[in-house]
Amino acid sequence: MSGSGTTGGDDPALGYGGATPVETAIWRLRSRGCWTDAAALLAPRAAEPEAALERAALLIERCLYTEQGWADAEEALRAAEAVAQTDEERGAAACERGYLAYASTLLGVRDRADEATAALGRAAALIAPSAEGRPLLDYRRGLVAQNIGDSPQAARAAYRRAHAGASAQGDSLLLSSTWRHLAGLALREGELAEARHGFAESLRIREELGYLVGTAPALTALADTETEPEAGRLRAEAGRLFRLLGGVPTWLAAQLTPRPAI
Secondary structure: OOOOOOOOOOOHHHOOOOOOHHHHHHHHHHHOOOHHHHHHOOHHHOOOHHHHHHHHHHHHHHHHHHOOOHHHHHHHHHHHHHHOOOHHHHHHHHHHHHHHHHHHHHOOOOOOHHHHHHHHHHHHHHOOOOOOOHHHHHHHHHHHHHHOOOOHHHHHHHHHHHHHHHHHHOOHHHHHHHHHHHHHHHHHOOOHHHHHHHHHHHHHHHHHHOOHHHHHHHHHHHHOOOOOOHHHHHHHHHHHHHHHOOOOOHHHOHHHOOOOOO
16 A cells, blocks of 8 residues: 555456455545544554555554544554564655654644654665655655645655656556646646646546545645636535545535635
8 A cells, every 4th residue: 555545456346456355445445534444454464564554554544634543543653663674664664654744744733844854765765766665755755845845846846756656657546646736736836727637637537446535625626727617516526525424534624615705
């Protein structure tokens, strides 16, 4: 698991990232925002580095979407760090460490910006440029550069590396994230057509994969590039999904508040 999607077949019927019944169940639970239930399926394999890391990644993603479960995520991450054996496994654990610290900083839980930067730097030293986990690492370094370092140029370069890597590896869900964040930078610079295209691609991929928990944010982002009545239709659909999933992601609530008529 990459935290933004694993590599593997893109047929949602097989379960994104794997074709075994357990992998399919984990993907379906994750895509509907049931991270705790998905992580529980990995508990019997908690001593295995790959399973321990995947369990930690699920619980960290839960933190980012719900702003809850920080202690559980920290415990799972420490367990994954303890069983990591190779440089790539240690690097992947460091990548998750950086992402957890980033989420805590971004959501205002606790300022862990220095920890995020240091952990992702450690991951970069351990994960080879051609390794499977490198695109995800590049993407997360882009997030830190954009949202903590306020360096859009560095973020764009990192997102582009992640985008190319995700495309080469067939990591569709990560590709949906790089499309979205590159589009966000384009919108910030007034490149409306480029932004609309990127947001549309992100939404298309997430809908094809059945990644429900990430679809409402994609709808909302695309709405920001459209005019009425299309913008209103997209926000209404995002609101429907948001309510269906019990108000997740929590940070989307403010964006979905009905706008007063002028």
